[in-house]
Amino acid sequence: MTTSETTTSTPTSWMETPPQNPPLKRIAAEVVTTIPWLDTLARPLRHWLTNLYGQPGKSSYRIKDFLNGVWFGHPLHPVFVTIPLGAWTATLMLDMAWLKDMDETTARNADLTLWLGLAGAGLSAMTGATNWIDTDGMEQRTGMLHGLLNAGITVSNLTSAFLRMTGQRRAAITLATLGYAVSLYSAYLGGELSYSNAIGVNHVAWQGGSDDFVAVMNEQDLKPGKLTRVDVNGIPAVLYKEGRAIYAIAATCSHLGGPLDEGQVTDGVVYCPWHNSGFRLCDGSVANSPAVYPQPTFAVRTRNSRIELRRLEHA
Numbered sequence: 133m134t135t136s137e138t139t140t141s142t143p144t145s146w147m148e149t150p151p152q153n154p155p156l157k158r159i160a161a162e163v164v165t166t167i168p169w170l171d172t173l174a175r176p177l178r179h180w181l182t183n184l185y186g187q188p189g190k191s192s193y194r195i196k197d198f199l200n201g202v203w204f205g206h207p208l209h210p211v212f213v214t215i216p217l218g219a220w221t222a223t224l225m226l227d228m229a230w231l232k233d234m235d236e237t238t239a240r241n242a243d244l245t246l247w248l249g250l251a252g253a254g255l256s257a258m259t260g261a262t263n264w265i266d267t268d269g270m271e272q273r274t275g276m277l278h279g280l281l282n283a284g285i286t287v288s289n290l291t292s293a294f295l296r297m298t299g300q301r302r303a304a305i306t307l308a309t310l311g312y313a314v315s316l317y318s319a320y321l322g323g324e325l326s327y328s329n330a331i332g333v334n335h336v337a338w339q340g341g342s343d344d345f346v347a348v349m350n351e352q353d354l355k356p357g358k359l360t361r362v363d364v365n366g367i368p369a370v371l372y373k374e375g376r377a378i379y380a381i382a383a384t385c386s387h388l389g390g391p392l393d394e395g396q397v398t399d400g401v402v403y404c405p406w407h408n409s410g411f412r413l414c415d416g417s418v419a420n421s422p423a424v425y426p427q428p429t430f431a432v433r434t435r436n437s438r439i440e441l442r443r444l445e446h447a
């Protein structure tokens with residue numbers, strides 16, 4: 133028996149047991165995979181929103197860039213979700229206090245926080261839906277469910293606000309409290325998308341790079357006008373030669389990890405083949421969303437007819 137056979141055939145029970153997710157996570161995955169109409173709803177909605185924003189370069193696409201957070205250098209959605217969650221937590225506390233003391237000021241403050249949450253929910257929905265259209269598969273289904281739950285919570289809180297205006301405060305409180313309970317599950321789904329599925333995170337954040345120049349290919353093998361993938365000590369990069377200039381940018385798209393070397397270059401911008409994020413070859417900055425994080429770039433030099441790269445630190 134060889135050493136490798138000994139290693140792979142060790143009859144240890146914990147090694148043979150497949151890893152189990154915690155129950156809440158399993159239930160969430162089960163719900164998302166077993167609701168058949170999530171895809172049926174998601175497809176036309178995604179299609180409609182994609183057509184609404186159009187293609188990069190159109191003025192309508194700038195709205196998409198804005199809502200995705202290109203100007204902010206960070207997704208806007210997590211910033212706005214704090215408004216309804218925080219405000220409606222305050223509503224819940226104030227409603228509970230009102231049930232105890234029936235104080236008019238407490239009631240007014242509860243109403244104020246409810247409306248503040250509704251305003252925040254609108255901003256949160258716009259930024260979330262804009263992020264969502266550039267997801268696929270399971271993430272798109274999870275996002276669809278997350279959005280539907282949030283829409284239901286918003287309608288229920290809007291109804292609660294009108295009930296308060298007509299003096300039906302106890303019914304309004306019941307409705308808002310139920311909505312709050314559902315919002316916890318919806319927030320969990322949103323967290324799953326970010327923390328488990330890496331939606332909205334920088335997919336090149338953990339890619340380091342050598343402080344020294346590393347030879348990657350022969351200069352004569354680099355064809356002008358052709359994206360060429362190379363390896364810089366384990367970090368994938370893509371080279372592009374235009375005239376005498378050679379640009380080098382990380383090959384893994386910061387949005388969801390698409391291969392930039394399979395993309396296209398137009399006017400000094402490389403477009404990702406997966407969701408059309410654009411990055412300027414000269415400095416890796418974002419030309420258009422859905423990416424909001426710039427691509428790492430490399431210093432390029434030629435020595436002894438070999439192209440050498442060194443990672444550049446962005447300011």
Ligand code: FES
Pocket residue numbers: 266385386387388389390404405406407408409422423
């Ligand atoms: S992976 Fe989505 S744009 Fe590149």
